[in-house]
Amino acid sequence: MISATETMRVLLVEDSEDDAVITRAVLSDIPGVKFEMDWVSCYEDGLERIKHDHYDIDLLDYHLGSRSGLDLLREIHEQGSHPPVIMLTGQGAEAIVMEAMRSGASDYIPKQLMSPESLERAISHAVEKNQLQKNLDQHHYELEQANAELLRKNEEIQRFYHVLAHELKTPLTAATEFVEIILEGLAGPLTKEQQEYLEIVDGCCDSLKQNINDLFDTTRLETGKLSVIPQPDDLSTLIPKVITTFVPLFQNKEVTLQYSLPADALSVFMDQHRIRQVLNNLLSNALKFTSKAGSVMVKVEEDVTNSDHVLISISDTGVGIRPEQLSQVFERLYQIRTNSSPAVAGLGLGLFLSQQLVKLHGGELTVKSKLGEGSTFSFTLPKVKVGESNITA
Amino acid sequence: MQKRILVVEDDENIVKALGVRLRSKGYDVVVSYDAVMGMQKAMEQPPDLILLDIMMPGGNGVTLAERLQSSSKTGQIPIIFMTASKQCELRTQAHALGAVGFFEKPFDFGELLATVRAALEHPSVCLVG
Numbered sequence: 001m002i003s004a005t006e007t008m009r010v011l012l013v014e015d016s017e018d019d020a021v022i023t024r025a026v027l028s029d030i031p032g033v034k035f036e037m038d039w040v041s042c043y044e045d046g047l048e049r050i051k052h053d054h055y056d057i058d059l060l061d062y063h064l065g066s067r068s069g070l071d072l073l074r075e076i077h078e079q080g081s082h083p084p085v086i087m088l089t090g091q092g093a094e095a096i097v098m099e100a101m102r103s104g105a106s107d108y109i110p111k112q113l114m115s116p117e118s119l120e121r122a123i124s125h126a127v128e129k130n131q132l133q134k135n136l137d138q139h140h141y142e143l144e145q146a147n148a149e150l151l152r153k154n155e156e157i158q159r160f161y162h163v164l165a166h167e168l169k170t171p172l173t174a175a176t177e178f179v180e181i182i183l184e185g186l187a188g189p190l191t192k193e194q195q196e197y198l199e200i201v202d203g204c205c206d207s208l209k210q211n212i213n214d215l216f217d218t219t220r221l222e223t224g225k226l227s228v229i230p231q232p233d234d235l236s237t238l239i240p241k242v243i244t245t246f247v248p249l250f251q252n253k254e255v256t257l258q259y260s261l262p263a264d265a266l267s268v269f270m271d272q273h274r275i276r277q278v279l280n281n282l283l284s285n286a287l288k289f290t291s292k293a294g295s296v297m298v299k300v301e302e303d304v305t306n307s308d309h310v311l312i313s314i315s316d317t318g319v320g321i322r323p324e325q326l327s328q329v330f331e332r333l334y335q336i337r338t339n340s341s342p343a344v345a346g347l348g349l350g351l352f353l354s355q356q357l358v359k360l361h362g363g364e365l366t367v368k369s370k371l372g373e374g375s376t377f378s379f380t381l382p383k384v385k386v387g388e389s390n391i392t393a
Numbered sequence: 394m395q396k397r398i399l400v401v402e403d404d405e406n407i408v409k410a411l412g413v414r415l416r417s418k419g420y421d422v423v424v425s426y427d428a429v430m431g432m433q434k435a436m437e438q439p440p441d442l443i444l445l446d447i448m449m450p451g452g453n454g455v456t457l458a459e460r461l462q463s464s465s466k467t468g469q470i471p472i473i474f475m476t477a478s479k480q481c482e483l484r485t486q487a488h489a490l491g492a493v494g495f496f497e498k499p500f501d502f503g504e505l506l507a508t509v510r511a512a513l514e515h516p517s518v519c520l521v522g
Contacts, residue, residue: 162478166448169477173499174406180502181413209499 008123009054010037013046013072014061014088019111023059023088029116030123043067050076050083057123058085060105062096070100077104084126088114106130161219168212176205214349218332221356228360230269232384235300235310236261238272242279243298249287256295257283266300267384268310274357275381278365281350282314282377289375290318303380309363313378321369329367330355354379396513397421399440401431401457402475403449411444414502415509428452432460435467442493442512444505447476447483455483458490471512475500 010027014020020039027035038053040046043064050058050072058076060069069087076082084106089096091110100108106126109118179202181187183195190198220226243259250257279298286296294317303309321329328334333348351365358365358379369375398420402408408424415422423440425431428449435443443461447454454474461467473494474487487495494508 166477169498170404170407173477174404174410176499177407177410177414177502181410186413186417205499212499 007034007036008056010035010057010059011046011049011053011055011083012037012039012059012061013041013043013049013064013069014039014059015041015064016061017041019061019088023114023119026114026116026119030120031116033120043072046072047075051079055083057126058083059088060085061088061111062090062093062100070096070103073100073105074103084130086122086126158223161216165212165216172205172208172212176202176209179205211347214347214353217353218349221353226356226360228271228274228357230271230361230382232267233270233272235266235268235270235312235381238270238276239279239298239300239312242276242283246283246287250296253287253290254292255287255290257298258295259298259300261300262302266310268381269384270361270381275361278354278357278379279312279314281354285350285377286314286316286318286375290316294318294374306380308383308385309380310383311378311380313376315374315376317374320371320373321367321375322371326367326369330365395419395421396441397423397438398442398444398509399423399425399431399435400444401425401428401449401454402444402446403427404446407446407475410502414506418506418510420509428454428457431457435461435470436464439467439470441470442509443470443472444509445472445474447474448478455486455490458487458492462490473505473508473512475505 012020012023014023020041024037024039027037038049038055040049046058046060046064049055060072062069064072073085073087076085082104085104087097087100087105087108088111089100089108091112093110097108106129107122109122179198182190183198183202217226239259239261243257246257283296283298290296296314296316299313299315301311301313303311330351332352334352355365358381362382363380365377365379367375367377398415400408400411400415400422402411402424403426405426408426412422412424423434423438425434429452431443431445431452434440445454445458454476458472458474461470461472471493472490473496474483474492475496475498476483477498484495493512494505496505496508
C-alpha cells in the first residue's frame with residue numbers, strides 16, 4: 001500500500017491522448033493518495049522532463065512514435081539515477097516486459113488490465129523497490145568507502161613496518177657488534193666478570209634479533225611477500241655447518257648433540273638461508289626442552305614414504321609434548337608450556353614459520369612426541385635428481 | 394699494499410663498528426654518511442671495495458651503485474650491500490648490479506668480513522645467492 005501523506009508526482013509519457021485521459025482517471029480513483037500527473041506525448045519531452053524535473057514515479061508507454069518507451073528507459077538508466085519506472089505495454093508483450101525489467105524498469109502493467117487496484121499495486125511495488133535499491137546503493141557506497149579506508153590503513157601499516165624494521169635492526173646491529181668487539185678484546189683486556197656480563201648482553205641481543213626476524217617474517221608471510229628461492233644445494237655441507245654453531249650452547253647445558261648423514265652427497269632443492277632458519281629453530285627448541293645429560297640427534301635419510309624427498313629429523317630426549325598439544329604446536333602464537341620449565345616461552349612464531357617455510361619448499365614438517373621421553377620434529381625436502389641440477393643451477 | 398674500503402652508511406654506530414673491525418684486519422677505511430658524498434669519495438680516489446647501505450636519507454644505495462657502475466673509473470669496484478629491508482626485489486636488484494654480497498641487518502659481522510676478504514682476494518667471484 002502507498003502510504004504517502006503528501007502528493008505523489010507522476011510523469012506519464014504517452015503518445016495517445018485517450019490513454020492519457022484514462023490513466024489520469026484511474027490514478028484519481030486510487031483511494032487515500034493524491035496524485036499530480038504531468039503528461040507529455042513524445043520521447044524528447046519525456047527525456048527533458050525526467051532530466052530536469054523531480055517526479056516520484058514515471059509511467060512510460062511502450063509506443064512513442066518512431067521510438068519506444070524502452071529506448072527512453074535505457075537512455076535515462078544510462079544517465080544515472082531516475083525515479084522508479086513502470087512500463088505500460090500492450091497485451092502479450094512478454095518479450096518487451098522482460099527487456100524492460102532487465103533495463104531497469106521497476107514494474108509493468110498491460111494497458112488493458114489497468115485498474116486503480118493494479119496501478120496502485122504497481123506504484124506501491126515500484127516505490128518500495130526503488131527505496132530498497134537506494135538503501136542498497138547507500139550500503140554499497142559505505143562498504144566501498146570502508147574498504148578504501150582499510151586499504152589505506154593497510155598501506156600505512158606496511159610503511160610503518162618498513163620503517164620499524166629499519167629503526168629496530170640498525171641499532172641492534174651496532175649494539176651486537178660493539179659487544180663482539182669488546183668481547184674479542186679489540187677495546188682492551190676484560191676481567192672475567194666483565195666477560196661474563198657481556199656474554200649475557202650478547203645472548204640478549206641474539207634473542208632480540210631472533211624475535212625481530214620472526215615477527216617480520218610472519219608479517220611478510222601473511223601478506224604473501226615472503227618467498228623462498230629453492231636451488232640445488234648440498235645438505236651434507238649445511239648440516240655440519242649449522243651443528244658447529246650450536247656445539248658451544250649444547251656443551252654449556254651439558255646436552256649431547258650428534259648427527260648422522262648418509263654416505264653419499266645429498267643434493268636437495270633449498271633456499272639455504274631459509275632451511276638454516278628452520279634448522280636453527282628446531283635445534284634451539286630441542287635444546288630448550290632437553291635437560292642436562294639429555295641428547296639431541298640430527299639425522300638425514302631418504303624419505304621411505306616418498307622417494308623423491310629427503311627426510312631430516314631432529315630428535316631429543318626432552319620433556320616431550322602432551323598428546324592434546326601436538327596438533328597445536330605449529331599454530332601461530334602457540335607457546336609450548338611445561339610444568340618443569342614455566343619460564344620457557346618465546347613469541348610462539350618459530351614452529352609456525354618453520355612449517356610454512358618447509359611448505360614453501362614443497363616439503364612437510366611434522367612432529368611425534370611422547371611425554372617425558374622426548375620429541376622428534378621431521379621435515380622433508382625435494383631431492384635433486386640426476387641431471388636436474390645442471391638445468392636449474 | 395693496504396686495501397682501501399669505502400663505507401657508505403648513514404648510521405654512525407654501524408660505521409664506527411665497521412671501522413673498528415675493518416681496521417683491525419688491516420684495511421684502510423674511508424667513510425661517507427650519504428650517497429652524494431659516497432659518489433664523490435669513490436670518484437676522487439677509487440677504493441678497492443665499497444660497503445653500501447641501501448636505505449639512506451637523500452639517496453638510495455641501489456641508485457648510487459648504478460651510477461658507480463656506469464662510470465669507467467668506478468665500474469669495476471666490487472660492492473657489498475647492507476640493508477635493514479627484507480624486500481626480495483632489493484636482493485634481485487643487487488644481484489643484477491653484480492654485487493658481491495648482500496647482508497640483511499642485523500647481520501653477522503664475521504660473515505661480512507669473510508665476504509670482504511673473499512671479494513678482495515678474488516674480485517671476479519659473485520657471492521650473492
